[in-house]
Amino acid sequence: MTDDTQAPESKLTTSKRKWAEQGKFLTGRPTRPESDRLPPGQHLVKNWPVLDLGQQPLVRTDTWRLDVTGAVENSLSLDWQAFDALPKSKKRSDMHCVTTWSRYDNSWEGVATHDLLDHIMPRPDATFVMLTSYDGYTTNLPLSDFASEEAILATHWEGEPLTRDHGGPVRLIVPHLYLWKSAKWINRIEFLTADQAGFWERNGYHMRGDPWAEERYSDN
Numbered sequence: 001m002t003d004d005t006q007a008p009e010s011k012l013t014t015s016k017r018k019w020a021e022q023g024k025f026l027t028g029r030p031t032r033p034e035s036d037r038l039p040p041g042q043h044l045v046k047n048w049p050v051l052d053l054g055q056q057p058l059v060r061t062d063t064w065r066l067d068v069t070g071a072v073e074n075s076l077s078l079d080w081q082a083f084d085a086l087p088k089s090k091k092r093s094d095m096h097c098v099t100t101w102s103r104y105d106n107s108w109e110g111v112a113t114h115d116l117l118d119h120i121m122p123r124p125d126a127t128f129v130m131l132t133s134y135d136g137y138t139t140n141l142p143l144s145d146f147a148s149e150e151a152i153l154a155t156h157w158e159g160e161p162l163t164r165d166h167g168g169p170v171r172l173i174v175p176h177l178y179l180w181k182s183a184k185w186i187n188r189i190e191f192l193t194a195d196q197a198g199f200w201e202r203n204g205y206h207m208r209g210d211p212w213a214e215e216r217y218s219d220n
């Protein structure tokens with residue numbers, strides 16, 4: 001057709017069909033269209049870079065402990081055997097580092113945070129968590145992010161035990177936040193009734209760190 005009133009209509013129809021395919025404007029399960037998979041300002045890498053404070057502690061499973069404390073009904077101090085006896089989960093997720101690299105489709109095995117939460121039962125006034133690691137690193141995040149369905153205390157990546165440089169024997173993975181929230185060599189989880197800044201958060205990084213909102217640095 002050469003009728004030029006037709007052109008904008010058919011463009012709109014094309015867009016509408018695309019939106020329908022992507023489920024745009026649908027509320028319900030928060031699926032992301034493929035085009036939104038890479039957060040703004042990020043680029044893809046195939047390797048897995050190592051980033052930390054520069055000191056990679058050697059943490060042996062025979063001395064490892066995970067202390068879970070603070071605003072909870074049941075404080076716990078888990079040794080490796082007790083941790084290993086918790087239900088195991090597998091997850092597949094992307095990771096996004098604030099230094100602008102992202103890596104797709106990482107497979108994780110370990111203990112889902114919601115399975116740990118079932119045991120310790122945070123008190124109703126618990127709203128944030130502070131993580132402390134064997135290298136002295138700390139990072140804070142909202143309890144709702146820590147408890148997300150995809151969050152896991154990971155012992156394995158791609159079917160292999162997590163290596164020392166990536167935080168073995170256990171690190172947290174919270175894939176929907178920047179990777180600095182995912183504490184390597186985790187040693188302690190403290191439940192808080194108000195937010196407190198961890199290491200990078202005291203040094204200019206954002207308190208939440210949502211990659212899609214580009215929450216890289218704090219506003220002040």
Ligand SMILES: Nc1nc2c(c(=O)[nH]1)N[C@H]1C(S)=C(S)[C@@H](COP(=O)(O)O)O[C@H]1N2
Nearest residue numbers: 049050051052053133137166180182183184
């Ligand atoms: N214990 C600990 N966890 C840490 C860090 C750290 O220095 N110490 N660095 C954070 C930062 S800034 C990033 S980007 C990721 C990097 O994880 P990777 O080295 O496995 O890629 O770990 C996070 N977790």
Ligand SMILES: [Mo]
Nearest residue numbers: 051097098180
């Ligand atoms: Mo980072």
